[in-house]
Amino acid sequence: MPFILKNKETSEIFTCHLINNYQIPFFGTKFWDYPHEAQQEYVTFLETHQVVNTEQWALIEVEEHLLKLFNVKLNNNPAKSLFLDENGKSTIKAAE
Numbered sequence: 001m002p003f004i005l006k007n008k009e010t011s012e013i014f015t016c017h018l019i020n021n022y023q024i025p026f027f028g029t030k031f032w033d034y035p036h037e038a039q040q041e042y043v044t045f046l047e048t049h050q051v052v053n054t055e056q057w058a059l060i061e062v063e064e065h066l067l068k069l070f071n072v073k074l075n076n077n078p079a080k081s082l083f084l085d086e087n088g089k090s091t092i093k094a095a096e
Contacts, residue, residue: 002031
């Protein structure tokens with residue numbers, strides 16, 4: 001199952017501009033396939049995206065179908081933010 005980043009305080013899921021396997025840019029949820037890879041890379045990844053307080057982010061494991069749903073909900077739109085509550089319900093908030 002994939003590993004993603006969730007903000008400990010706000011429950012926001014980390015999203016950003018990415019490039020898919022076909023080298024096509026898109027806006028979506030950053031993930032890692034393996035826990036050891038995620039653990040080694042996530043702090044540096046956050047720092048490259050200008051995140052100062054990296055300790056506010058935690059790695060969580062989600063089912064693959066949820067990851068796909070997150071990206072569908074984001075609709076390739078960087079003006080949208082994704083949140084995941086403690087019950088596993090995802091919500092989108094659009095920038096005002």
